[in-house]
Amino acid sequence: MKELIDRLKKIVGERFVSAESEERYLYSMDMGTMPPSVPDLVVMPGSTEEVSKIIRLANEYKVPVVPMGGGLVLSGLTRALKGGMILDMKRMNRITEVNPKSRYAVVEGGTSEGMLQAYLKKHHPELKHSLPDAPPIATLAGNVCIHGSGHLSVLGGYHSDMLNGMEVVLPTGEVVRTGSCSVSSDWFGKAPLPDLSGLFMGWAGTTGVVTRLGIKLYPNYRYSDLLIFVCEDAEDMPDVISRLTSTQVAEDMTPWMTPIPEWAKGFMHINIAYGAHSKEELTFKRNLLQMSVKEYKDKKIGGFLPMPPPQKARYMQIPTPDLVRFADVRKGGGFEYVGAIMAIEHFAEAYRAGVEIAERNDVSYSMGARVVGAGHSMMFFYAYAFNRADKEDMARAQRALEETNAAALEMGGIPWKAELPAQQQIIEKMAPDTFALMNRIRETLDPNHIMNPGNWERT
């Protein structure tokens, strides 16, 4: 190990390699409920070339490599399940290009969501990118690779749909590009080439290390607004979502259901964010949205929540620290959620299952969803808070998460950024030939099995 460490130090510099117990401890876990797995060391590369050299070295020593961005996935995907090194990518945080006409940005693999947001605000205020609900230190590459979604997902789909191309260091050290940038100097999109980006998205870092990516940017409207539609019956939600998305004017739609505060308990809320270049356009869009669900208002079974401006501003803050504050509900610094990607029509079933599981396990919960595309699917989330200092409380949350994963799969959904037990549940339900294909791809790409081993493997 000492020889490996010395050689790594020659690649990235002495300061950016550590096998000290403090780093090994902290990088052994994330903030969720998965148990720690201690890495042998942590390395922080500063360039694609350094990543490539590290990977080649890891092959030579047959040492596992676990790429890590913000480390905020919560489901333990960046734990070194079989030891080896954590590749903390956050030194690679440069924004290398913004193309305002073709509306894309090219960033390095450790660039944070917040940094790009700030950069665009200063240099290209007419543009924005889709921000996830994660804290701003989360990385763009990490979020794209887990098929994240965000505040422009009704408009543009999953963040992986907003990907134009990637630069990736393969598990054998070669540097490849996917999308237009593999042929052209422009990063305008994935078409018309064979879509190799799919080899790296949803794979939990088992197929390579993303060192650069191009993502789509969108117009940043001068005027923005938010409506909150409320109804009582979860069964109505698929129709409500369908009507609202059919207007094609919303940028983001996020249903939420929570027992606290008391006034919100038992109600289905949908935050609908939209924007416009002029006040007239904004009014027009608001009218379209309101008209689409007028029938519910007329029947007095749904309507729009009046909101004082400060409350509205709080809902419109992107990203909002309110979401991580859920971790303090039990004064215990922890929460984890199951985000199940599923069809819209399962909304009521998903909601009922969440309430039952939370009550059965006596856990503090919050539920919600993000509508993706024009109602093409949704990421339905079940968040459970726990007290990190109380092992029983953590175990309760873990149980609730496992039950939720099972319930989501049962109703036809698929757990998102699945933790290890959920990966097993998915593999069990997956068409055998599909899983066999995944294994063949991995075998081809990673003959020494060094990339984040333990994930997407049948135990």
Added chain:
Amino acid sequence: MKHEEILHRCFRCGYCKLPSNYTDINCPAYQAFRFETYSPGGRMWLLRAWLNDEITNSKRFAEIMFSCSACGNCVEQCAFPKFKELLLEVFTAGKEAFLDAGQVPAPVRDYLTKIQLHGNPYGKPGKKRPEWAADLGIEPFSDQEYLFFVDDVGAYDTRGQEIARSVAGILQQAGISFGILSGEEVSDGNDVLAIGETPLFEELARKNIDVFNQKGVKKIITLSPHSLHALKNHYPGLGGNYQVSHYTQLLAFSMGKLKLREKGTKPCITFHDPCYLGRHNWDYQSPRMILKALPGASVVEMDRNQKNAFCCGGGGGNFFTDILSAEEDSPGRVRAREAARTGAELLAVACPMCAVMLEDAAKVEGLENRLQVREVSEIMAEYLVDG
């Protein structure tokens, strides 16, 4: 350990690493080292692990703890309002526990030993303390309205002495009645407290309070924002109650008494907020009021300013211990580069520590030909009719 009951409540969401506009990393230690362990959240989790016997108090861990410059960005940005105010107290308590356990980085130990033995971190005798004022004709404090309190850097560091002389000269021109002490005083103790050596801080503070009280001091002007913080916010708890102001706060409201002239140039100035004037004491305007009043001068802001200002890396004793020195990633060098990006030719500072840190950083960065680091009073002096 004090406040250990909140350690597990940190989610490690990372808001503490950034300014509120997310432009760049805003925690000096995390900027310098880049491992999660050096971030505020990392420290919270490591301290908890240590108290739970999951890790030991190693040399590395001590470096992680003492690299905190106590800049207060984490307190400002933490997403958890119910305990964010306690974050720096937690880190200070952690350092205190390391001191009790005898696990202290050598430079920290040397820093504290010199202060304990000599009353200042330079290891120089107290009688040399007022030498900065030689030939300025400043009277020892007796019954003047203000005591001008000069910190260790202003008293003993060559560059700090220049700044102390500059400030004193302007106070004289503004007709402010003030005197200085003759070396009876000792270090203000601010950074000793941030390091967690509370008993030594109290000893220093009590010595100063005794001197102030014997002399009948009621109002104090400080050269350094670090002194401002200690004297204003921590001395009252030990019986030292004075009206304390940083010199920029006094001068901002004395500009009318000073005659300013056109210089013939129109300098573009960017201002670096000192943590102990800004985030710790919420004054972002006094130095800017002075700079904006200078004929022809314009002030441009860095991306990170006021409550989002990026620390020079000198706080928490790091000015002396140099734990945060980290080649091109050191906070001072990062800040100097940020200042240069504004296009300003002057980087104004209002703290002797910031002045030394950023001057050194600008030199190492090769910026000295396009970015001059000047203290606010020095910039101001060039505009005074009799200056």
